[in-house]
Amino acid sequence: MGQYIHLIFPLVIGWGFAFAVIALSHFLGPKKNLKTDLTPYECGVEVVDLPSSKNRFDIRFYLVAILFLVFDLEVIFLFPFAYIFKSVATVSPFLMIEMGVFIAILLVGLFYVWKKDVLIW
Amino acid sequence: MFGWIYIALCSLLVMFAILMVSARRPISSAVFLVLTLIGIGVLYLMMNAPLVATLQWLVYAGAIMVLFVFVVMLFQLRELNPTSISTHPGRFALLLLLGGGFLGLCLKGVIVGLQEQPVIMMGQTLVTGEASLKDFSLLLFSKHVFAFELLSVVLLATLVGAILLARRKQRVS
Amino acid sequence: MNELIVHFGIAVLLFAVQAQIVPVLIWLERRGAGFIQDRLGPNRVGPLGLFQPLADALKLLFKQDVVPTQVHTLFFLIAPAVVVGLAAMSVATIPFGDTFTLMGQTYVLQVADVPVGLLYLLAIGSFSVYGIMLGGWASSNKYALFGAMRASAQMISYELGLGIGMASIVLLYSTFDIRDIVLAQQAGLLSWGIIQAPWIFVLLLVTIFAETNRLPFDLAEGEAEIVGFHVEYSSMKFALFFMAEYMHMFVGSVLLVAFFFGGWALPGVSYVNLTSWLQSFIGGSFEIASVLTVLLQLGVVIAKTFVILWIFIWVRWSFPRFRYDQLMRFGWQGVLPYAILSFVLTAACVYVKG
Known part of the structure; x- marks a missing residue:
C-alpha cells in the first residue's frame, strides 16, 4: 500500500500545473x-441550426463503442493468462487449449462482424 | 490511519453517487458516474486488490463509461425539466454534509497517522501483490474455467445482438 | 516523513523532465521538418532557433482567452486540464533509473513501484479519451462535436491493439511490473526485447502513433484540413492540448524504450562497477556515487527516448495522412488481427523456448 500513495503526487503536480497555466493565461x-x-465557429458564416440537423448521428460510432467494449473484455482476460503462461504452460498444455478456445470463439465474432460490413466506413 | 482514510473515501463516493443521481444534465451524471467508478477502484486498492482495481479502471471507467458518454453525446440530450430530486431542498445540505465529512475524516486520518508509530506506513501487507496475482490467475484457469469459456460465448452473443440492433437497411458498398 | 519528501522530489523531477521535453520536441520538430523538407527551420530567435518554443509559449500565454457564450463553462475549462493531467499521471509507473541510497534508505528513480504498473498505464490511457470527448462536446459547436467523436472513435479502436501488444509483452516477461521488465533486459544485448520479439515492437509503435493522434493518424486534429475538436479553444487551453500530445508521445517513447531497448542498459557497462569507481573517484560517500549513477541512467533513458521521438518526427514529415475511413478500416481489419496473431506467435515462441 505504501507505494500506491506515491501515485497521488503526479496527480496533484500535473493537474495543478494545468490549472495554474489556464488561470495565468x-x-x-x-x-x-x-x-x-x-459565436460558434461555422467557417465564417452565421450558425445554421435547422431542426432537421438535430439528433442526426451516425450509428457507426455506437457500433465502434460496443465492439471496443466486447474486445476490451477479451483483452483483459488475456492478462492473467499471460501472467502465468511461462510458469504453467511448460508443465501442462491445457492452459493453451483453454485460451485457444476463448480466442477462437472471439475470432468467430470478429469474422461475423467483418462479414456484415460493419467495419467498413 | 488507513481506516479513517477509507471511511473518508466512502463518504466522498456517496456524495458523487448522489450528485450523479440528482444531476441536471445527463453529461454531468455520466461524469459523476465515472468519478464514482474510479473511486471504487481506489477502494479496491486500499483492500489490497491491485489487479481488480486496475481492471475496474480499465473496463468499467475506461470502456463502459466511454460507451455511455458516446451515447449521451450522440443523442445531444438536453437538460431535462428539473425533477423533484434535483431541486430538493435537502440535497445541498446532504452534499455539504458528505463533502465536509470527507474533508473532516481525511484530516482525522492525517492527524492519527502523524501520531501513530510508523510501522505500517511503507508497504507491509499480509498478502503481497505478486502472490495474490498468481493465485488469482491460476484459480481462474483451473477451478473456474467453465465460467471463463461461457463468458466468451456471452461476449459473442453481445456482439451479434449489437449488430442486429444497429443494422442498416441497405448494404454500404 | 523523509521518505515521502524524497518520493515527492522524484515525482517533481520526473514531471519536470516530461514537461521540459515539450519545448525541446517543438524545436526538434520544426528544425527537423525544415531539414527533411530541405529548408532551414526557425533560426532567428536565439542561436539555431533554440528559443523559438519559448517565444511560442509567451505568445500563446498573452493571447486573449476567448470563451464563447454558448459553451458549457465547467467542462470547457476542465477538458485541457484532463488531458495534461492524465499525461502527467501516466509516467508514474515507468522506471527511469535503478536503486540509489539517500540518507540511509534505498529508493528507485520511479514514482511508484507497484506490481501492476503496466495495467495502471493502460487504464490512464483509456481515460484520456474523456478529455477529448468532453472538450469537443463542451464547445457546443457541431463541427467540434463531430471532430471529438472521430478522434475518440479512432483512439478506442487502436487501444485494443495497444492492450493486446501489452499482453504479449507480459507473455514474454511474465510480470506486470515495468521495473521487472527492464531488469530482465540488463543481461546483455541479446536479452533486449527488440531482439526477442520485434513483431510486438512494430505493433506497439503503430498503436502509439494512433493513440497520440500523430501523423499518419492525425485527421482528428486537422491542421488546415478539417475542423478539429479544438476550434473554440484559444490561448493556453489550445496550447495545453498540443502539450498533452507531446507529453503522450514522450510517455509512449519511454515505454517503448523500457519494453524493447533495455531501459537504462548500456551493453558492456556494469552500473555496480561504475558506482564503486565513482565512489573511489570522488573519495567517500556511497550515497552521492549512487545518485550520480542513477542520474546517468536517467540520461541514458532520455537519450534512447530521443531516438524514438526522432522516428515520430521523421514519420510525420514523410507520409501523407490517412483518410478517416481508411484509418478505421486499418484499425479493425489490419491492426486487430495482426495483434491477435502476434499474441499467438509470442505464446508459441515462449512455449517452444521454455
Whole structure:
C-alpha cells in the first residue's frame, strides 16, 4: 500500500500545473469581446441550426463503442493468462487449449462482424 | 490511519453517487458516474486488490463509461425539466454534509497517522501483490474455467445482438 | 516523513523532465521538418532557433482567452486540464533509473513501484479519451462535436491493439511490473526485447502513433484540413492540448524504450562497477556515487527516448495522412488481427523456448 500513495503526487503536480497555466493565461490576456469571438465557429458564416440537423448521428460510432467494449473484455482476460503462461504452460498444455478456445470463439465474432460490413466506413 | 482514510473515501463516493443521481444534465451524471467508478477502484486498492482495481479502471471507467458518454453525446440530450430530486431542498445540505465529512475524516486520518508509530506506513501487507496475482490467475484457469469459456460465448452473443440492433437497411458498398 | 519528501522530489523531477521535453520536441520538430523538407527551420530567435518554443509559449500565454457564450463553462475549462493531467499521471509507473541510497534508505528513480504498473498505464490511457470527448462536446459547436467523436472513435479502436501488444509483452516477461521488465533486459544485448520479439515492437509503435493522434493518424486534429475538436479553444487551453500530445508521445517513447531497448542498459557497462569507481573517484560517500549513477541512467533513458521521438518526427514529415475511413478500416481489419496473431506467435515462441 505504501507505494500506491506515491501515485497521488503526479496527480496533484500535473493537474495543478494545468490549472495554474489556464488561470495565468486567463488573467494575462486582453479582454476585447468582439461579437464574432463569442459565436460558434461555422467557417465564417452565421450558425445554421435547422431542426432537421438535430439528433442526426451516425450509428457507426455506437457500433465502434460496443465492439471496443466486447474486445476490451477479451483483452483483459488475456492478462492473467499471460501472467502465468511461462510458469504453467511448460508443465501442462491445457492452459493453451483453454485460451485457444476463448480466442477462437472471439475470432468467430470478429469474422461475423467483418462479414456484415460493419467495419467498413 | 488507513481506516479513517477509507471511511473518508466512502463518504466522498456517496456524495458523487448522489450528485450523479440528482444531476441536471445527463453529461454531468455520466461524469459523476465515472468519478464514482474510479473511486471504487481506489477502494479496491486500499483492500489490497491491485489487479481488480486496475481492471475496474480499465473496463468499467475506461470502456463502459466511454460507451455511455458516446451515447449521451450522440443523442445531444438536453437538460431535462428539473425533477423533484434535483431541486430538493435537502440535497445541498446532504452534499455539504458528505463533502465536509470527507474533508473532516481525511484530516482525522492525517492527524492519527502523524501520531501513530510508523510501522505500517511503507508497504507491509499480509498478502503481497505478486502472490495474490498468481493465485488469482491460476484459480481462474483451473477451478473456474467453465465460467471463463461461457463468458466468451456471452461476449459473442453481445456482439451479434449489437449488430442486429444497429443494422442498416441497405448494404454500404 | 523523509521518505515521502524524497518520493515527492522524484515525482517533481520526473514531471519536470516530461514537461521540459515539450519545448525541446517543438524545436526538434520544426528544425527537423525544415531539414527533411530541405529548408532551414526557425533560426532567428536565439542561436539555431533554440528559443523559438519559448517565444511560442509567451505568445500563446498573452493571447486573449476567448470563451464563447454558448459553451458549457465547467467542462470547457476542465477538458485541457484532463488531458495534461492524465499525461502527467501516466509516467508514474515507468522506471527511469535503478536503486540509489539517500540518507540511509534505498529508493528507485520511479514514482511508484507497484506490481501492476503496466495495467495502471493502460487504464490512464483509456481515460484520456474523456478529455477529448468532453472538450469537443463542451464547445457546443457541431463541427467540434463531430471532430471529438472521430478522434475518440479512432483512439478506442487502436487501444485494443495497444492492450493486446501489452499482453504479449507480459507473455514474454511474465510480470506486470515495468521495473521487472527492464531488469530482465540488463543481461546483455541479446536479452533486449527488440531482439526477442520485434513483431510486438512494430505493433506497439503503430498503436502509439494512433493513440497520440500523430501523423499518419492525425485527421482528428486537422491542421488546415478539417475542423478539429479544438476550434473554440484559444490561448493556453489550445496550447495545453498540443502539450498533452507531446507529453503522450514522450510517455509512449519511454515505454517503448523500457519494453524493447533495455531501459537504462548500456551493453558492456556494469552500473555496480561504475558506482564503486565513482565512489573511489570522488573519495567517500556511497550515497552521492549512487545518485550520480542513477542520474546517468536517467540520461541514458532520455537519450534512447530521443531516438524514438526522432522516428515520430521523421514519420510525420514523410507520409501523407490517412483518410478517416481508411484509418478505421486499418484499425479493425489490419491492426486487430495482426495483434491477435502476434499474441499467438509470442505464446508459441515462449512455449517452444521454455
